Amino acid sequence: MTNPGKALPxxxxxxxRIQAGMAKRRAAERxxxxxxxxxxxxxxxxxxxxxxSIVSKGYTxxxxxxxxxxxxxxxxxxxxxxxxxxxxxxxxxxSSLIKQSMRDMFPEVSGRRDKFALYGLVSNxxxxxxxxxxxxDPSLIGTKVSLWVPADDDVDMLMKGHIDxxxxxxxxxxxxxxxxxxNQLEAEDRLELRFNIDFFTKGDSRDPELAGIRGALMGTIxxxxxxxxxxxxxxxxxxVYLEEFAPKNKWTDLIEVNINNLAAVPSIVFGLLGLAVxxxxxxxxxxxxxxxxxxxxxxxxxxxxxxxxxxxxxxPPSIRDAALGIGASPMQATLYHVIPLALPGMLTGTIxxxxxALGETAPLLMIGMVAFIADVPQGVFxxxxxxxxxxxxxxxxxxxxxxxxxxxxxxxxxxxxxxxxLVAVLLRKRFERRW
Amino acid sequence: xxxxxxxxVLLLALTSAAYYFGCKRAFRVADGKIRKLHxxxxxxxxxxxxxxxxxALLILCAWLLFQGSIITRMVVSSLPDAIQQLGxxxxxxxxxxxxxxxxxxxxxxxxxxxxxAAADYYRGLLSVSRNMLFAIVLIVAGLSGWYGYSKxxxxxxxxxxxxxxxxxxxxxxxxxxxxxxxxxxxxxLFESIxxxxxxxxxEFLFGLEWSPQxxxxxxxxxxxxxxxxxxxxxxxxxxxxxxxxxxxxxxLMSALYLAEYASARVRAIAKPLLEVLAGIPTVVYGFFAxxxxxxxxxxxxxxxxxxxxxxxxxxxxxxxxxxxxPFVSSLSDDVINAVPQSLREGAxxxxxxxxxxxxxxxxxxxxxGIVGAILLAVSRAIGETMIVVMAAGLASNLTANPxxxxxxxxxxxxxxxVGDQEFDSPKTLAAFALGLVLFVVTLALNFVALYIVRxxxxxxx
Numbered sequence: 001m002t003n004p005g006k007a008l009p010x011x012x013x014x015x016x017r018i019q020a021g022m023a024k025r026r027a028a029e030r031x032x033x034x035x036x037x038x039x040x041x042x043x044x045x046x047x048x049x050x051x052x053s054i055v056s057k058g059y060t061x062x063x064x065x066x067x068x069x070x071x072x073x074x075x076x077x078x079x080x081x082x083x084x085x086x087x088x089x090x091x092x093x094x095s096s097l098i099k100q101s102m103r104d105m106f107p108e109v110s111g112r113r114d115k116f117a118l119y120g121l122v123s124n125x126x127x128x129x130x131x132x133x134x135x136x137d138p139s140l141i142g143t144k145v146s147l148w149v150p151a152d153d154d155v156d157m158l159m160k161g162h163i164d165x166x167x168x169x170x171x172x173x174x175x176x177x178x179x180x181x182x183n184q185l186e187a188e189d190r191l192e193l194r195f196n197i198d199f200f201t202k203g204d205s206r207d208p209e210l211a212g213i214r215g216a217l218m219g220t221i222x223x224x225x226x227x228x229x230x231x232x233x234x235x236x237x238x239x240v241y242l243e244e245f246a247p248k249n250k251w252t253d254l255i256e257v258n259i260n261n262l263a264a265v266p267s268i269v270f271g272l273l274g275l276a277v278x279x280x281x282x283x284x285x286x287x288x289x290x291x292x293x294x295x296x297x298x299x300x301x302x303x304x305x306x307x308x309x310x311x312x313x314x315x316p317p318s319i320r321d322a323a324l325g326i327g328a329s330p331m332q333a334t335l336y337h338v339i340p341l342a343l344p345g346m347l348t349g350t351i352x353x354x355x356x357a358l359g360e361t362a363p364l365l366m367i368g369m370v371a372f373i374a375d376v377p378q379g380v381f382x383x384x385x386x387x388x389x390x391x392x393x394x395x396x397x398x399x400x401x402x403x404x405x406x407x408x409x410x411x412x413x414x415x416x417x418x419x420x421x422l423v424a425v426l427l428r429k430r431f432e433r434r435w
Numbered sequence: 436x437x438x439x440x441x442x443x444v445l446l447l448a449l450t451s452a453a454y455y456f457g458c459k460r461a462f463r464v465a466d467g468k469i470r471k472l473h474x475x476x477x478x479x480x481x482x483x484x485x486x487x488x489x490x491a492l493l494i495l496c497a498w499l500l501f502q503g504s505i506i507t508r509m510v511v512s513s514l515p516d517a518i519q520q521l522g523x524x525x526x527x528x529x530x531x532x533x534x535x536x537x538x539x540x541x542x543x544x545x546x547x548x549x550x551x552a553a554a555d556y557y558r559g560l561l562s563v564s565r566n567m568l569f570a571i572v573l574i575v576a577g578l579s580g581w582y583g584y585s586k587x588x589x590x591x592x593x594x595x596x597x598x599x600x601x602x603x604x605x606x607x608x609x610x611x612x613x614x615x616x617x618x619x620x621x622x623x624l625f626e627s628i629x630x631x632x633x634x635x636x637x638e639f640l641f642g643l644e645w646s647p648q649x650x651x652x653x654x655x656x657x658x659x660x661x662x663x664x665x666x667x668x669x670x671x672x673x674x675x676x677x678x679x680x681x682x683x684x685x686x687l688m689s690a691l692y693l694a695e696y697a698s699a700r701v702r703a704i705a706k707p708l709l710e711v712l713a714g715i716p717t718v719v720y721g722f723f724a725x726x727x728x729x730x731x732x733x734x735x736x737x738x739x740x741x742x743x744x745x746x747x748x749x750x751x752x753x754x755x756x757x758x759x760x761p762f763v764s765s766l767s768d769d770v771i772n773a774v775p776q777s778l779r780e781g782a783x784x785x786x787x788x789x790x791x792x793x794x795x796x797x798x799x800x801x802x803x804g805i806v807g808a809i810l811l812a813v814s815r816a817i818g819e820t821m822i823v824v825m826a827a828g829l830a831s832n833l834t835a836n837p838x839x840x841x842x843x844x845x846x847x848x849x850x851x852x853v854g855d856q857e858f859d860s861p862k863t864l865a866a867f868a869l870g871l872v873l874f875v876v877t878l879a880l881n882f883v884a885l886y887i888v889r890x891x892x893x894x895x896x
Contacts, residue, residue: 018786025788025791026788028788028790028791029788029789029790029791031790032789032790032793032794033692033696033789033790035688035692036688036689036691036692036693036696037692038688039684039685039686039687039688039689039692040688040689040692040693040697040705040709042685043685043686043689043709043712043760043761043764044705044708044709046712046757046760047708047709047711047712050715050719050720050723050757053723053727054719054722054723057726233608234608234611235608237604237605237608237609238605238608238609238611238612240605241602241605241606241608241609242609245602245605246609254613255609255610255612255613258612258613258615258616259612260881260885261616261878261881261882262612262615262616264811264814264815264877264878264881265619265818265874265877265878266817266818266819266820266845266873266874266877267818267820268818268820268845268848268849268870268873269619269623269818269870269873269874270619271852272619272622272623272848272852272866272867272870273615273618273619273622273623275622275852276622276623276625276626276867277618277622282500282503282504283503283504283507298611298615301611301612301615302612305612329594329598331598331601331602355714358716359714359715359716359717359718359719360716361716361717361718361820361821362717362820362821362824362845362849365824365849365852365853366848366849366852366853370853388716388718388821389718391718391719391722392718392721392821392824392825395718395721395722395725395726395825396825403726406722407722410719410722413716413719414715414719417714417715417716421714
C-alpha cells in the first residue's frame with residue numbers, strides 16, 4: 001500500500017517498514033476524513049445560507065406600514081345628487097378626499113412639488129379601500145371617518161429600516177421635508193406596522209405595497225389541478241401497462257428508453273413543445289392554466305411513471321399468483337389486488353412529481369404565463385401567472401420593496417413544497433410494507 | 436366553452452344509464468341466474484357504458500381541438516380579397532381583432548363594417564358549431580351505447596371485451612411518452628429547418644457573433660442580425676464548468692464520507708438535508724444568485740481590486756454548482772453502496788486504512804458509475820434555465836474569464852421567446868434551433884451516461 005521507506009537500512013523486517021510509514025498513512029487518513037467532513041459541511045452551509053438569506057430578506061413583508069388618516073366624506077364630493085346609487089358611489093373621486101385629508105394634516109405644505117410629495121405618502125390603493133368602505137356603508141357619507149390605509153412603499157421601507165435615515169439627503173430616496181412629515185406622523189401614532197393581509201388576498205400590482213400573491217397562487221392551483229388530473233391517471237396507466245402487461249419487444253423497449261430520456265430533457269424544451277404544438281397548432285389560449293397544466297403534465301409524467309413502476313415492482317409475485325390461482329383474469333388480479341397494494345407508492349411518486357411541477361418556471365415562461373396580470377384568475381381558461389413566475393417577475397422589478405415581497409413569496413412557495421414532501425414522507429411511512 | 440361542462444355532465448348521465456341498463460339486461464337474459472352468464476353482470480354494464488362514452492368522447496376532443504382553427508380559416512376566406520392579400524402577420528392582427536370583437540374585448544382601433552360582419556359570421560359559426568357538437572355527441576353516444584346494449588347475450592364475453600378495451604387504453608396511455616418525444620423532435624426540428632433556410636447551419640454552429648436583431652428599416656444601425664452561436668456555447672460551457680468544479684468535489688467527497696465514514700445517525704440527518712438542495716425550485720436559486728451571491732462576489736472582487744461584472748458567470752456558476760451537489764452526491768452514493776462488501780473487506784484484510792480502501796479500491800470500482808453521475812449532472816447544468824436567466828447576462832461575450840458576464844443557450848431561448856413573437860422571423864426561429872441543439876446535447880449526454888452505468892453494472896451482477 002505504501003512505498004517502502006528508502007531510508008531504512010538493508011535487511012530491516014517488513015514490520016518495521018510498515019511501522020515507519022504508519023504515521024504518514026494515519027495523517028493521510030485523517031486528512032481524507034476531514035475533507036469528507038468539510039464537503040458535507042459546505043453543502044449544509046450552502047443550504048443554510050440560502051434559507052437564512054431568503055428568510056431574513058422576506059419576513060418583513062408579512063407586515064406592512066399602515067397610515068391612519070381622517071377623511072371627511074363630504075356628500076358634495078361623493079354623491080352630489082343624493083341618489084346613493086352604487087354606480088355614483090363607485091365613480092366618486094375618493095383620491096381627492098384623501099388628498100384633502102392629507103392637506104388638513106399638514107396645512108403648512110404649499111407648492112405643487114411639496115404637495116405632490118405629500119400625497120405620495122399614501123398608497124394609490126388607499127382610494128380603493130375608502131371606496132369599498134363607503135360602498136359597504138353609505139350612511140358614512142357626510143361624516144368624518146378615521147381609517148388605516150397602506151402607506152407608500154418608500155415610507156414602508158423607511159419604517160422597516162431599509163432606507164437609512166442618517167444618509168445624506170442626496171443619497172436617500174426620501175427627502176428631508178418628507179422625513180419631517182413622517183416623523184410627525186409617527187409622533188401622532190399615525191404610522192404603524194400591521195399584518196399584511198393584502199399580500200395574501202390581492203393580485204399583482206405595479207405598486208409594491210399593494211402587490212399580493214393571491215393571483216399567482218390561484219394560477220398555480222389551477223395549473224396543478226390540470227396537471228394532477230391528467231398526469232396521475234396517465235402515469236399510473238402507463239406504468240401498469242409497462243410493468244404488468246407489456247410483452248418484451250422492441251416497441252416496449254422503445255417506450256422505456258423514451259421515458260428515461262424524457263425524465264432528463266431540460267424543462268425549457270417542454271416549453272418549446274407547448275409553444276409550437278399546443279399554441280401554434282391546436283390554438284389553445286396563451287397564458288392559461290390549462291396550457292401550463294398540459295405542459296407540466298408532459299414534464300412530470302416520466303417521474304410518475306418511474307415511481308409507479310417501482311411501486312408495482314415491490315408488490316410480491318405471490319399476490320398475483322394467489323389471485324390467478326383462484327381464477328381471476330390477469331386484468332382482475334392487477335386491478336383488484338396489485339394496484340391497491342401499490343397505490344401508496346404511486347401516490348408518493350405523484351406528490352413528488354407535483355412538487356416538481358409546483359417549482360417549475362422555465363416552460364411557463366415559454367407559453368406566456370409571465371404577463372402582468374392583476375386580476376385573480378377564476379378558471380383554467382383565464383390568463384394567469386404561477387407562483388414561481390411571480391417570483392421571477394418581482395425579482396426583476398427595481399423597487400426595493402419588491403425584494404422582501406419576492407422573498408416572502410419564496411417562503412410561501414417553499415412552505416408548500418415542504419408540506420407536499422412531508423405528506424409524501426408520511427404516506428410512505430404509514431403504508432410502507434415489508435413483504 | 437361554457438357548454439362543454441354541461442355536455443360532459445349529460446354524457447356522464449348517459450354513461451351511468453348505460454351501465455344500469457346493461458346490468459339489468461344481463462340479469463334479464465340470464466333469467467336472474469348469474470351462473471348462466473359468462474361474466475359478472477357488472478361487466479355487461481361496463482361494456483355498454485364504455486361503448487356509450489368512448490366514441491362520443493373521442494369526437495368531443497377532436498372537435499374541440501380543431502374547431503378554432505377551422506372556424507378561423509372559414510372566416511378568413513370570407514374576408515374581402517384586399518384583406519386576404521395582407522401578409523400573414525397583418526392577417527393575424529385582423530383575426531385577433533375579430534376574435535376580440537367576438538368575445539367583447541377591446542380591439543385595436545375602431546371596428547369597421549367588414550370587421551363587424553366578420554365578427555358576426557364568426558359568432559354565427561361558433562354557435563352553429565356548438566349546437567352541432569351537442570347534437571352529434573349525444574346522438575353518437577346514444578347510438579353506440581345502443582349497439583353495445585344490443586350485443587348482450589348470456590354467453591357474450593363481456594369481461595373479455597371490457598378487459599381488451601382497458602388494455603388498449605393502457606397501451607394508449609403508455610404511448611404518450613413516445614408522442615411527447617415525437618412532438619418535441621418535430622416541433623423543434625420544423626422550426627429549426629425553417630431557420631436554417633435563412634441562416635446557413637454552418638454559420639449558426641461556427642459563427643463567432645451573436646446579435647439576433649432584425650432590422651425594421653433597411654438603413655438602421657446594426658441592422659444585420661448575426662446568428663453565430665459559438666459565444667452561447669462557450670458561455671454555457673463556462674458556467675457549466677464552474678458549476679461542476681463546485682459540485683463534483685463537494686458532491687463526491689460528501690457521498691464518500693456519508694457512505695464510508697459517517698455513523699448511521701449523521702447519515703440519516705445529513706443525506707436528506709443535502710437532498711433538500713435538489714428540491715428547491717430553480718427560480719429561488721436564481722433570486723439568491725442575482726441578489727445575494729452576485730453583489731457579494733462583485734464587492735469582494737472590488738475589495739481585491741478586480742473588476743467584476745454584476746452579472747458575472749462566477750455567481751451563476753457557483754449557485755448552479757450548489758444546486759447540483761445533491762445530484763452528484765446521491766447518484767454517487769448509490770454507486771458506492773453498490774460496490775460489493777467483499778472488496779472492502781479484502782482491502783481491510785490486507786491492512787489498508789479506510790482512506791486507502793476508498794481511494795484505491797472503492798473509487799476505481801465505482802468510477803464508471805460516478806462518471807455516469809457526473810455526465811447526468813452536466814446535462815442538468817446545461818439545460819438549467821432560471822438561474823442563468825436571472826443571474827447571467829444577456830450580451831454575448833466570447834470569453835473564458837469567469838468574472839465577466841456571459842450568456843447561455845437557455846438564456847437566449849427565453850429572451851427570444853418571451854413576449855410577442857412573429858413566427859416568420861429568424862429571430863424567433865433561432866430559439867428553436869437553440870432548443871434543438873440543447874435537446875440533442877442533453878440526449879447524447881444521457882445516452883452516454885446510461886451506457887456507462889449499465890456497462891458497469893454488468894461487472895458485479
